[in-house]
Amino acid sequence: QQQVKQSPQSLIVQKGGISIINCAYENTAFDYFPWYQQFPGKGPALLIAIRPDVSEKKEGRFTISFNKSAKQFSLHIMDSQPGDSATYFCAASAGGTSYGKLTFGQGTILTVHP
Amino acid sequence: DGGITQSPKYLFRKEGQNVTLSCEQNLNHDAMYWYRQDPGQGLRLIYYSQIVNDFQKGDIAEGYSVSREKKESFPLTVTSAQKNPTAFYLCASSPTWQGYEQYFGPGTRLTVT
Numbered sequence: 001q002q003q004v005k006q007s008p009q010s011l012i013v014q015k016g017g018i019s020i021i022n023c024a025y026e027n028t029a030f031d032y033f034p035w036y037q038q039f040p041g042k043g044p045a046l047l048i049a050i051r052p053d054v055s056e057k058k059e060g061r062f063t064i065s066f067n068k069s070a071k072q073f074s075l076h077i078m079d080s081q082p083g084d085s086a087t088y089f090c091a092a093s094a095g096g097t098s099y100g101k102l103t104f105g106q107g108t109i110l111t112v113h114p
Numbered sequence: 115d116g117g118i119t120q121s122p123k124y125l126f127r128k129e130g131q132n133v134t135l136s137c138e139q140n141l142n143h144d145a146m147y148w149y150r151q152d153p154g155q156g157l158r159l160i161y162y163s164q165i166v167n168d169f170q171k172g173d174i175a176e177g178y179s180v181s182r183e184k185k186e187s188f189p190l191t192v193t194s195a196q197k198n199p200t201a202f203y204l205c206a207s208s209p210t211w212q213g214y215e216q217y218f219g220p221g222t223r224l225t226v227t
Contacts, residue, residue: 006156032214043118043204043218044157089156093214100145100164100213101172104156 004092006105013112019077021108023090026071030092034102035064035075038087047088048075080112117141118219120205125224127199135190135222137205145208146188147216150174150201157204163188164211192224199226 005024013019023033034049050057050064050073057064063076077084090105118139127133137146145164149157149172159172163182177196182188188207192199202223206216 004156034215036218041221041223043120043206043221046215046217049215091157095212099211100147100162100208100216101159102147102157102213102216104158106156107154 004090004103004105006090006108008108009106010109011111013080013110015080015082015112015114017080017112019080019084019110019112020074021088021090021110022072022074023092023105024070024072025092025103027092027094027103028071029094029096029098030103031095032093033064033066033073034091035062036089036091036104038089038107040087044089077110080110082112082114085110085112118205118207118217120203120219120222123220123222125222127224127226129226130194131226132191132193133199133224133226135192135203135205135224137188137190137219139186139188139207139219141207141209141217142185143207143209143217144185144211145213146182147206147208147213148172148178148180148188148190149204149206149218151204151221152201160190160203162213164213192226199224 036044038044066073147162148160161180163169205219
């Protein structure tokens with residue numbers, strides 16, 4: 001019940017296209033859903049995060065869509081650029097005794113071709 | 115220059131030796147975390163600390179130990195009891211004890227042979 005399932009494992013997009021990465025969860029106690037971007041050999045960087053009280057959050061070219069009833073959330077990268085090529089991780093955490101315990105998806109390797 | 119530092123970037127050890135990985139933050143963050151990342155996998159939580167002098171086990175704590183004697187420091191010891199210690203180790207910190215926003219350091223790649 002603690003799992004977060006991420007898809008696809010890898011994604012190839014042309015420059016200017018839209019990249020979409022999906023995550024699904026089972027634990028209804030999750031109340032915070034961040035996305036991280038990781039370049040090879042580096043630590044993950046927090047991109048954008050959402051709480052279940054909103055269905056969408058946008059920051060620049062990055063948008064999170066959240067569907068509470070389906071227990072799914074997704075990251076959309078608009079106008080994808082070669083510099084966006086990285087591994088993306090979704091994650092989730094709950095409050096209570098689980099404060100701060102992030103559960104990560106398996107990651108999606110995004111390649112944006114010029 | 116604020117941030118999270120991890121040292122060293124690469125670490126090599128022989129099997130059977132304990133090794134300590136350093137994590138320091140000057141962000142005045144309350145909470146600190148240690149994660150392990152294996153090739154092609156997501157991050158898994160080893161230990162976390164929400165306040166000085168207190169820490170809790172994460173999902174894969176066996177074979178690891180930590181201390182939190184100062185707010186800015188959270189060292190991780192990989193003991194000889196850890197069966198598969200070779201991995202990329204990531205330290206993170208969060209402004210509040212609830213840990214909703216976690217910011218990661220650059221990581222230490224540990225290789226044990």
